[in-house]
Amino acid sequence: MAHVESLDAELQAAYEPVIGLEVHVELQTDSKVFCSCPTTFGAEPNTQVCPVCLGLPGALPVLNRRAVELALRAALALHCTIPPECKFDRKNYFYPDLPKGYQISQYDQPLGVNGWLEISVNGEVRRIGIRRVHMEEETAKSVHVAGGTHTLLDFNRAGVPLIEIVSEPDIRTPEEARAYLNELQSIMRYMEVSDCKMEEGSLRCDANISVRPRGTDVLGTLVEIKNMNSWRAVQKGLEYEIIRQTRLLSDGEPVVRETRHWDEGRGITRPARGKEEAHDYRYFPEPDLVPLALDPAWVAEVKATMPELPAERRARFVRDFGLPAYDAEVLCADPAVAGFFEATVALYPQPKQVSNWIMKDVLRLLNDAGLPLAATPLRPEHLAELCRLVDQGTINLTVARQVFEEVFANGRAPAEIVAEKGLAQISDESALLKVAREVVAGNPDAVKNYRSGKEKAMGFLVGQVMRATKGRANPELATALVKKALAEQQGQE
Amino acid sequence: MSGISPRDIRGLGATDIAAALRRRELTSVEVTQAYLEAIGAGNAGLGAYLTVDEQEALAQAREVDARRAKGEELGPYAGVPVAVKDNISTRGLRTTCASRILENYVPPYDATVVARLRQSGLVVLGKTNMDEFAMGSSGENSAFFPARNPWDPSRVPGGSSSGSAVAVAASLAPWALGSDTGGSVRQPASFCGLVGVKPTYGRVSRYGLVAFASSLDQIGTLTHDAAEAAALMGIISGYDPADSTSVPEPAPDYPALLGREIRGLRVGVVREGFGEGVEPGVQEALRRALDVLAGLGAVMGEVSLSMTTYALPAYYVIAPAEASSNLARYDGVRYGLRASNRSVTDMYGRTRQAGFGPEVKRRIMLGTYALSAGYYDAYYKKAQQIRTLIKNEFSSALQSYDVLVTPTAPSVAFRLGEKAADPVQMYYQDYFTIPVNMAGLPAVSVPCGFSGGLPVGMQLIGRWFDEAGLLAIAHAYLETTGWHRFRPEPAVSVAGEAR
Incomplete structure (x- = not known):
């Protein structure tokens, strides 16, 4: 079918997309989920392996309690119900990156069910249901050698703990999908469950999408989209698919139930090869692991020791610091940034001024550098000092921005830079x-x-x-x- | 140097060898050498071993001798050789599961039981033959060659722990480890006149045991008598954090519990054990054995286990289902056979086609089918429900009785090829042993006489974790009857002529 750019208003009004997202998040444990191999990212290939994660004959899994704790935290943060017991199952399929020929996952008794999170798009707050949160293990990483003659496998990743978060089909637009992912990422970071780096694969997203005439409750034919490897890809993939399915429906043609791959280069989705969707995973209970009891006392303890949620923090920023809702949202997206804000305000109690600095300058510089805040030498003391230099009239805002860039780059004290470079305002x-x-x-x-x-x-x-x-x-x-x-x-x- | 000849050493048995080693009347090197020589002479005819680790065995023996000479504290069985079934991982020593697909696979790690053998100073002689991936009841499913029964080399030794049973029966090892998923230790013990222990599920670590059916597999022992079984069980049993299904309790001191009182024990004779499928000779031997138990003061009663009928079909759903998944890892990617490099799917297909034998393929297909979408409820789920009923039935029978008795197998050893054409006939070999695995109970096969010159085995089934009780009965029974003292004619010449 031809590439389509957009839908006219009439079609948009007549049809409604229904979207559910399946998000995989790598848990940031020190060791793997079923063995004690380290999980350090970027190590020399196949150096963090053992009989268990290589799937050697006779090796057996032992569940990492810390992984369960992080998974629980994630499920609780998403307001899930935690059943008294969950169990593990085997998902059987052949793939070279799957060392045992099956993935240990959770099928009919996941760790968490019936949760939700709230998103805000264009000022409207919507609650998106979370159907389930379950634990599973990561596969190895395939490295396809140029020329296509062979594929290399790195088993360092095999057995890294994952959770899969499945939403209800409550999402209606690509923007909402994006807001959902942003909020999910934010929550996972707040919970210290995962760094959620899509570029390192520690967060991955598949989408289920169907389109139906507006006003009906019946769901249309479901299409699964895979291989969306960036925030942008998720948005573009969904946009494309909405247009494609809407056009088919309005032309009276059927939508085929299938799995499609997002083709980043061509900006389209295309059907996955037949075999990929014909899977019968033959799930059955994993006999090598005993069912996992989720003692309510333990769950309560995990809940009690959980960090603050982003939504709670945003509300607090508005309430305690008198910030506009927009500022609170921007500042709280990344817990490190929100923490930086609070620490700076503690030293320099002008919240809006600090917020302006962070939103305009700190985030811009972080974005340009492609670094997380923690990887820079910037400290709250620096920003507080800089603000005071401006207040005192020692430097003006223009100079302050220059000084700030230098502080950001090398972590020197602003006053020192001002003195050394003779940047003090001429008030003579x-x-x-x-x-x-x-x-x-x-x-x-x-x-x-x-x-x-x-x-x-x-x-x-x-x-x-x-x-x-x-x-x-x-x-x-x-x-x-x-x-x-x-x-x-x-x-x- | 001792005055005991190699032949005499092998006649001693594990307990007496251990005693002689402790008294320094023998060295481990002498003992090991004696067995290695016997293997050299007898293995070709009997097919007990797939791999013999002569150099490493002697090195281990020398080390134990050296440590003893230095006066180091050693375990009571240090220096005694042992044979290990070839589905139990041994570091640096080929572990094939008697399959082409693992023909050249050398594990980089020891199974927990092997590590425990080594810690106790036992000397691993080599790896024993078996039905491929422990699937079979005759030893004929070995991809390499069948093992032969030392009591009559034209007959099978039983399976799947065929080589371990042959090695012990023919004195090519003092004792051996096997594995039992549906009777694979007990049935060959019965066919070869040995004591075979299938411990409670969770008693012995499965870490390093190449999985056939994970919820049923358990490593067990093959020995001449109950005292040896108690000793070997003491070495391999106990909690292992590397196996999530292992029970977090220390194993009891089995040898110390051997003398437990038999008088007043309530013995439930399972009525189905005298059903029409059981050979008359087996029934006769079993009746005499029951008389002996009564004579020892046991209180005899009768019990029916009606669920037994359903155990076999349910087992042939669950075990193949788990096997179909457990054997998926043999794909040619990381280790073992790789039969093609053309494409991934071609590699999978050709590797598995060339690597697996017919019985293994049959079970993979059975299991894959049973787990398929639309069939799961009718097969796997139903089979699990039957399993629960079997457990419940045993549980209530074991409230009235301390131990239940059946024949181990419905027949004595049959001829090679006799049942090979009919897999279902072969499956019936495990009619009395399979329910025990389904329930996770411990059971021991005890030699109880002969029928037509071939050994008959009696199966004692006990309460969960009561291996000690079973061993005590076995011990009292054997001390009274002496059935464990019989040995086949020197197998070397018999086998040699048979060839």
């Missing part, structure tokens, strides 16, 4: 007046414009003063002195 009237006189004398056209009533010219003249002082002039003083110099010149004429 006589020195600045001298500059103002030179500017007035050297820009007769601007002066003429100003005198003929063009207020804008004043901005230009002040700008020249700032330029001559490399931005160090106190802007208000500079304006006053330019006016003074103009008056002097007129007096002389």
Whole structure:
């Protein structure tokens, strides 16, 4: 079918997409879920392996209690009900990255069920149901060698603990899907369950999507989309699929129930090869593990020691710091950033000012550098000090931004940088007046414009003063002195 | 040097060898050498071993001798050789499961039981023949060659722990480890005139035992008498954190409990054990054995286990289902046979086609079918329900009785090839042993006489974790009857002529 760019308003009004997401999240345990091999990312291939995670004959799994704890935390944070007992099952299929020929997973008795999370899109808050949260093990990583002659396998990843979070089909737009993923990522990071790095594969997302005429309760034919490896891919994949299915329906053609792959290069979804969807996983209870009792006392203890949820923190930021809801949302997306904000406000109690700095400068620099906050030398003390330097008139905002970039890069104290580079604001009237006189004398056209009533010219003249002082002039003083110099010149004429 | 000849050493048995080693009348090297020589002479005819680790065995023996010479504290059985079934992982020593698919597989780790043998100073002689992946009741399903019964080399030794039973019966090892999923220790023990212990599920670690049917598999012992069984069980039993199904309790001191009183014990004779499928000679031997138990003061009664009829079909759903999954790892990717490099699916197909024998393929197909969408409830789920009923029936029978008695197998050893054409006939060999695995109970096969010159076995079934009680009865019974003292004619010449 032809590539389609968008739907007209009529079709959009007539049809409604129904979307459910299946998200896999790697748990950040030190060791694997069924053996004691380390889980360090990026180690030399096949160095973090043992008989268990290699699936050697006779090796047996032993459940990592810490992994269960993190999975529980995730399920509780998603408001799931925790049954008194869950069990593990084998999901049987052949694939070279699957060392045992089956994956240990949970089938009919998952760790958590019937939860929810809330998303906010365009100011509207919606609750998205969580059908289940279950534990399973990661597969090995296939490395396809260029030329396609062979494939290498790295079993370091095999056996890393995973949880799969399955939403109810409550999502209606790609934007909501994106908001759902953002919130999920945020929650997992807050719970210290996972770093949720899509680029490292510690968060992966498949989507189930169908389209139906608006106003019906009946679900349309379900299509599963796989291979969406970035936030953007999820959004684009869903957008594409909505258009494709809506067009089919409006043309009276059937939607085929199938698995489709997102093709990033071509910007389309295409059917997965037949075998991939014809799986009969032959689930049955894993006889090598005993059922897992989830003692209510233990669950309560896990719940009691859980960190604050992002939604709770956002509410607190609005309530305690008087921040706009938007600021709270941006600041709280990443727990490290929210923590940085709170620590800075503790040192410099001007929440909105700190929020502005973080939203405009900190996040921009982090984004440019592609680094998490913790990987930079930036500390709350730095930002607090910088704000105070501005308040005291030692530097102006423009200079402060330059200083901040340097602090961000090398972690030096702002005052030190200001002193060393002589960046302190020039508030010395006589020195600045001298500059103002030179500017007035050297820009007769601007002066003429100003005198003929063009207020804008004043901005230009002040700008020249700032330029001559490399931005160090106190802007208000500079304006006053330019006016003074103009008056002097007129007096002389 | 001792004055005991190699032949005499092998006649001593594990307990007396251990005593002689402790008294320094023998060295482990002498003992090991004696067995290695016997294997060299007799194995070709009997097919007991698949791999003999001569150098390593002697090295281990020398080490034990050296430690003893230094006066180090050693376990009571240090220096005694042992044979290990070839589905139990041995570090650095080929572990084939008698399958082409693992013909050249050398594990990088020891099974927990093997580690325990080594810690106790036992010397591993080699790896014994078996039905491929422990699937079979005659030993004929070995991909390499069948083992032969030392009592009559034209007959099978039983299976699947065929080689372990042959090795012990023919004195090619003082004792051996086997594994029992549906009777694989007890039935060959019965056919070869040995004591075979199938411990309670969870008593012995399965870590390193190549899985056939995980919820049924249990490592057990093959010995001449009950005292040896108690000793070997004492070495291999007990909690292992590496096996989640192992029971977190220390194993009892089995040898110390051998002398337990028999008088007043309530023995339930299972009526089905005298049904029409059981050979008259087996029934006769069993009746005499029951008289002996009564004479020892046991209180005899009768019990019917009606669920037994359903155990076999239910087992042939559950065991193949688990096997179909357990054997999926033999795909040519990481180890073992790889029969093609053309494409992944071609590699899978050809590797498994060439690597697995017919019985293994049959069970993989059975199990795959039973677990398929739409059939799960009718087969696997139903079979699990039957399993619960079997457990309940045993549980109530074992409230009235301390021990239940059946024949171990419905027949004595049959001829090679006799049942090979009819898998269901072969499956009936395990009619009395399978229910025990389904319930996870302990059971012991005890030699109880002969029929037509071939050994007959009596199965004693006990309460969960009461191996000690079973061994005590077996011990009292054997001390009274002496059935364990019989040995086949030197198998070397018999087998040699048979060939």
